[in-house]
Amino acid sequence: MSRSGWFWQTLASLGKLGLLFYWIKINSLSRILRMNEAFKIYVEQLRDGHAEAIVEKLGPEFLDIHEKELSFVDPVVVEGEAYLAENDLVLHFDIQTFATLPCVICNEAVKTPIKLENFYHTVPAEEIKSGIYNFQEMLRENILLTAPFFAECNNGQCPHRGELNKFFRDSDSPDGNSEDEGYRPFAHL
Numbered sequence: 001m002s003r004s005g006w007f008w009q010t011l012a013s014l015g016k017l018g019l020l021f022y023w024i025k026i027n028s029l030s031r032i033l034r035m036n037e038a039f040k041i042y043v044e045q046l047r048d049g050h051a052e053a054i055v056e057k058l059g060p061e062f063l064d065i066h067e068k069e070l071s072f073v074d075p076v077v078v079e080g081e082a083y084l085a086e087n088d089l090v091l092h093f094d095i096q097t098f099a100t101l102p103c104v105i106c107n108e109a110v111k112t113p114i115k116l117e118n119f120y121h122t123v124p125a126e127e128i129k130s131g132i133y134n135f136q137e138m139l140r141e142n143i144l145l146t147a148p149f150f151a152e153c154n155n156g157q158c159p160h161r162g163e164l165n166k167f168f169r170d171s172d173s174p175d176g177n178s179e180d181e182g183y184r185p186f187a188h189l
Contacts, residue, residue, distance in 0.1 A: 039136035041082045043089060043128055051083040060097065063140050070147060074098040074111075078139065084125065089133055091121040097143065101151045105158035110151040114143060 038056050046052060056079075060072035080093035095116040103110050121138055152158050 036134070036136070039134045039139070041089065041091075041133045041135065043084070043125060043131050043133060046082065046084045046089070049083075051081045054078060054080050054082060054091075054093070062136055063143060065144075069102060071100045072097060072143075073100060076139070076143065080119075085122075087125045089123045089125055089128065091119075091123075091135060091138075093119045093121075093139075095119060095139070095143065099147045101148065103153040103158055104150045105152055105164065106160040108153050110153045112148055112151045114146050116142060116146055 038058060039062075041052060041054075056077070058076045058078065060074065060076060063072050063076070065072055074097055076095065076097040078093055078095050080091065082089065082091050084090070093116065095114075097114050098111045099114055100109050100111050102108065119142065121135070121142075123133060
């Protein structure tokens with residue numbers, strides 16, 4: 001039996017459900033390949049003063065975050081340009097997306113904007129051996145570095161904040177430890 005005959009016979013034996021899974025796998029692989037193409041910069045096309053305009057709306061899957069406390073569901077918008085400056089590849093981007101974190105007071109999900117404006121990244125051209133620079137990992141790292149450690153809902157005015165006031169010490173506390181003076185354990189000596 002020829003290879004193509006074997007392929008079609010195997011495909012027919014999968015049935016409708018098998019064909020559906022096969023189609024999903026091929027479709028997702030195609031989407032991944034298209035997404036990877038969005039991160040590539042062909043250095044040879046930038047010679048002689050040319051610049052490549054970059055306007056991409058990327059799915060958050062490339063961030064590869066599987067955390068309970070941090071998630072990205074909105075697309076990552078990247079606008080900018082790539083060009084060569086002497087012997088360096090220069091990427092100049094404006095990057096926007098949203099991170100979802102739990103509120104530090106009530107634990108409700110808070111959508112927090114992440115913006116990197118006028119972000120520059122340079123790479124020496126001699127380090128790009130293949131002539132193709134993939135900026136996916138660099139973009140991922142910088143978005144994650146910009147993500148806040150914590151967030152509070154209602155623009156920092158969580159309605160449940162009042163419930164926690166009983167756990168905070170007043171600055172005019174009777175032990176004489178006001179914030180202005182600080183704690184002075186040897187003040188009475």
